[in-house]
Amino acid sequence: MAQYAVLIFEQMTPGWPNDISPEGMQARIELPERIAEQGGRIVAGIAWDEPGTATTIRGDLVTDGPFIETKEALAGAFVLEARDLDHALALAKLAANVHGTVEVRPLIGFEIVEAS
Amino acid sequence: MLAATVRVTRDLDAAEEAVQEAYIRALETWARDGVPDRPGAWLTTVARHQSLNMMRRQETLATKLPLLLEPDAPERLEPDPGMIPDDRLRLIFICCHPALAEEAQVALTLRLVCGVATPDIAQAFLVSESTMAARLTRAKKKITAARIPYAVPSVGDLPQRLDAVLTVIHLLYATGHTAPSGIDLVRDELTGRALDLARMLRQLLPVEREVAGLLALLLVHEARRATRTDTNGRLLRLEEQDRAAWDRELIAEADQLVVAALKSGPPGRFTLQAAIAALHAQAPSYAETDWPQILTLYGELLRIWPSPVVALNRAVAVSMVDGPEAALAEVEVLERDGRLAGYRYLPSTKADLLHRLGRDAEAAEAYRDALALSDNAAEQEFLAERAKLARPP
The missing domain is CATH 1.25.40 (Serine Threonine Protein Phosphatase 5, Tetratricopeptide repeat)
Known part of the structure; x- marks a missing residue:
């Protein structure tokens, strides 16, 4: 199995993320199960808070806000195990039920640091 | 042959290498023992053995050996997974993967599946050979890094890949029609293969208008092909060609396809090119050609396909x-x-x-x-x- 990052970009609204519909929320909760049914596996998942909460460091300069301000902003990501790109794309489509875009990219490294 | 070999290796690069190796072996062996009865089968068998050997050397591929236990087994032509009836057409669809940029899909397919040389592909795309070589390398790198599989697309995925597939077949024909390099203007084996592929595609996807357009375009070229050079192999311009020698049957077939495609909706770039070619083919002489109509069609073509090559043709x-x-x-x-x-x-x-x-x-x-x-x-x-x-x- 190969590992892919699935990056979920969502249309940002003033009320995001609280205005995500209950169905949308439910779909997210069920996603690992749906993916497992189709022979893949979610290894890890991350959900970001809204871009306004971000702080950016560039060189010595610390500024308010995200690095890149876009209408469709990175909202979440997960690490997926799939047989190949076609399989990964089929699985990632299950996550693409939001108003937005999903990027699938192969990983060259993924590590969870255990607490010592 | 590459199609048969890639089924063994599941790896286009390895298959390509094996096929090349088989050709080299053929040159040596045939020069010594004469050409075998079925040279194609001979080459395929050698290429398969060769890929087998290469893969044995790579222990990482050991898991795939079960696939290779019967290297002498006859060609497996059935079952027919993607309903695509031909090995080469299937490979073209496999190679035109939407995860690659369309130009990369087309270039890679021409190189790996159709065996067109990199300099000839570079000419077709109006870029230098080194630029084209770099693009091919980048595409191959992505195939490896992202693990793009060599899998036959499902029937539902065929339309998404169609434009690239049509472009591959068109450029394959064009490369044969006016060979970018060499002594002869026309390379028959490439034009014949491209025409076969277009006919097969038409059977596979009869409702796709652009498939009809491409087939019509190639048919008109084919109808005029014999008259493009004189008996000494010298190039004749459209106005100098012997119109009486054009193949009327092919032109009529092309015309039917164009008319049907134009009737069923807004025309794509292949249908428009075919319509222009058909007008030329039906004109009694160069001067009596319906130039205003051709100019209108070029205008439409330039609108949907703003290529400088189209603009140049429009200028004529x-x-x-x-x-x-x-x-x-x-x-x-x-x-x-x-x-x-x-x-x-x-x-x-x-x-x-x-x-x-x-x-x-x-x-x-x-x-x-x-x-x-x-x-x-x-x-x-x-x-x-x-x-x-x-x-x-």
Whole structure:
């Protein structure tokens, strides 16, 4: 199995993320199960808070806000195990039920640091 | 053969290498023992053995050995997974994976599946050989890094890949029709293969209008093919060709396809090109061609496919409707645009227009510019002669 990052970009609204519909929320909760049914596996998942909460460091300069301000902003990501790109794309489509875009990219490294 | 070998290796690079190795072995063995009864089968068997050996060397591929336990088994032509009835057509669809940029899909498919040489592909895309080589390398790198599988797409995924597949077949024909390099103008084996592929595709996807358009386009080219050179292999221009020798049956078939495609919805770029070609094919003479209609079609083609090559072809139609002066102005705009630098038909078109305007010294110079850009012997001879004709007495 190969590992892919699935990056979920969502249309940002003033009320995001609280205005995500209950169905949308439910779909997210069920996603690992749906993916497992189709022979893949979610290894890890991350959900970001809204871009306004971000702080950016560039060189010595610390500024308010995200690095890149876009209408469709990175909202979440997960690490997926799939047989190949076609399989990964089929699985990632299950996550693409939001108003937005999903990027699938192969990983060259993924590590969870255990607490010592 | 590559198709048969890639089924063993599941790896296009490895298959390509194995096939090349098989050709080398063939040259050695056939020179010694004579050509076997079924050279194709011989080559395929050797390529499969070869890929087997290469893979045995790579322990990482050991898991795939079960696939190879019967290297001498006859070709497995059935079952037919994607309903695509032909090995090569199937490989073209496999290779045109939407995770690659369309141009990369087309270039890679021409290189790996159709065996077109990188310099010839570079010419088709109007880029340098090194640029094309770099693009091919990048595409191969992504295939490996992202693990793009060599899998037959499902029937539902075929339309998404269709445009690239049509482009592959068109460029394969074009490469055979006016060979970018070499002695002969036409390479029959490439044009024949491209035409077969277009016919098969038409059977596979009868409702796709652009498939009909492509087939019609190739049929018209094919109908005129024998008249494009004289008995000495010299290039003849459209106006010099013997129209009585054009294959009327093929032209009629193409015309039916074009009419049907035009009736069923807004035309795509292949249908428009086919419509233009069909108008040429039906005209009693060059002068009596329906140039205003051709100019309209080129305008539409340029709108949906804003390519400088289309603009250049449109300029020829402009010269027949509005005169060479107007056309020359458009060609000079294209010249300044720069995207057609290195495209031999730009200076040769310009030369024709200058010649028609009686500016023979400039025409001769433009013919020489075109000559410097052509690698095909038949074309070179033609251009050299034109340069001489245009020279003032």
